[in-house]
Amino acid sequence: MYEERIWRFLKGKLLSDCGAAGLMGNLYAESGLNPVNLQNTHERKLGLSDKEYTQQVDFGLYADFVHDGAGYGLAQWTFWSRKQNLLAFAKSREKSIGDLETQLEFLWKELTESYASLAQMLMSASSVRAASDAVLLQFERPADQSETAKARRAAYGQKYYDQFAGKEAAAMSNSPLVSYTKLSPNHSGRRKHAIDTISIHCMAGDLTVESCGNLFVSPSRKASSNYGIGSDGRIGLYVEECNRSWCTSSSSNDNRAITIEVANNGGANQGWPVSDAAYRSLIALLVDICQRNGIKRLLWKGDKSLIGQVDKQNMTVHRWFAAKACPGDWLYSRHGQIADEVNAKLSEEDEDMDQTKFNEMFFAAMTDYLKGLQNNNCGDWSQEARDWCISVGLFAGNGTAVDGKPNMMWPSGLTREQAAQLFYRLAKMVGLA
Ligand SMILES: [Zn+2]
Structure with a gap:
């Protein structure tokens, strides 16, 4: 067994x-x-x-x-x-x-x-x-x-x-955004916790995804991450998502977190900044990770005491678990912004849409559209006809338009019920009814 x-x-x-x-x-x-x-x-x-x-x-x-x-x-x-x-x-x-x-x-x-x-x-x-x-x-x-x-x-x-042999039970899901894979032996095998947390790290150096992969492939290094992002924006995979990486100096965090190392195009004196390309890839990777792992929103409070309370905060940083600057002040200070950008993309692709919600939205949009038609805008070609209709009392208007005149709702469609009423008024005028 x-x-x-x-x-x-x-x-x-x-x-x-x-x-x-x-x-x-x-x-x-x-x-x-x-x-x-x-x-x-x-x-x-x-x-x-x-x-x-x-x-x-x-x-x-x-x-x-x-x-x-x-x-x-x-x-x-x-x-x-x-x-x-x-x-x-x-x-x-x-x-x-x-x-x-x-x-x-x-x-x-x-x-x-x-x-x-x-x-x-x-x-x-x-x-x-x-x-x-x-x-x-x-x-x-x-x-x-x-x-x-x-x-x-x-x-x-x-x-x-x-x-x-040849039959790895591989119901594994990794990001399709990965363009380079170099699997590291430095991990603990299968996670002992579902993925519900994100830990963004900085490489403290401008490593390509290849050079980062080459570091992690050495067993003596005893370190790894699930993903890495280079300054060119390319994304590398080092430890499959199903496995626990050795990244955050915390077993319980690494068991539940996807860990991501991001290359820095500046040094410690700038708080380890990252390139625009790397930042854009980080946002895209996070959106993908959240969607595939059922993480509805990223939550960030910058509060170490909330570690493990993922309903309040599901992003963690290395500096909470070890005496490290990681992920650097540049990324640390942008965690709220990162969460906002990821959440905006997540809600764009709202999977909670159902028929009831669609009907409500359709009804609201239709009401707005019809309201927009309740005005007196119309072409001069119909002026004589409209004036006559009003003068003989065929049309009486409904309420007052913004200019204080009766709202005749000229651009609105005519219902069969309203048509019957019009014909009836006309028939009375000429003695047919
Ligand atoms: Zn770190």
Whole structure:
């Protein structure tokens, strides 16, 4: 049941299909892909099940986790320093030692920090067997490194390859305004919160979307954003909207916010200004993000105490979460204006229009139009006829026009009811009725 989540996590870290399959085959051989798996010999020795061992470690009731020599978790971490690091990592995230995502993030941390060449190999691997062997020999290093063991692990990997390769469950929506894509491995996988917030950042430099993408593609950089905008107005995609970027120094903010880095065509002394082209693209991108994610309006009060209260304020800034100038005074001071411009465009394309609302508007417009016809404007050619009609009493007018004369409403249409009345008056005059 964890297979798909593990596959998605590894693919999110940009492993190739063969690399992800080769790594998963090894994890299956180690733990059956069960993150609470305690090495069987130690289950018996300690008299604890997988679950009991995990709980006792979490609650601090079992003190020998680091040094008991028992393989544990997805990768069956055994060596004391690795178990110590895993324990510290889980504690820092306030997660159970047996939490799947925590173990996957820890695995990725180990791979990128201590096995960087293996991580690179898994990103470009084009053979499941080669990827599986590399993980076995460099990362897991089991006692049994025989040809039989290698073939068995590669076969597990091949099973995952056949099941998942080429079939990313990609119900993902990213902006169609993007003209350059360079996906970064620096993200936490799927968001744990719906998108309901916008965080605009400044690059503190005049980076193109390409140079920003090249910074974020390095795992050691440990930073990213969903989008970037260059001074030429082009928009880059670095972390898909479905994933949590590493941008705002806040897990809870990055889980719910779309993060956007904007290039600066001026320096700190000008408050990190942005070009007209970049500003226009920012507005267009924000309108698109709001429309696709059901954000009705952008709300900005410049009030840090409203973080998380998205019904009052759904824009946040980096400087609220870290000692930073980001997004620079130029953009910060324009947040209200940005919200106004985006909201004006959002209401232009009002999706709440329905028949009732249309009828009301049509009726109001029609009434205005008819009112405009209630005057005495007309051509000279009809003067004699109009004068005669008034003199014999065929037309009497309705109320007073602006010039104080009777309003005859000459340009207005004649109804059948009014026509009947006219004929009747005329017929009486000539003795027909
Ligand atoms: Zn920032």
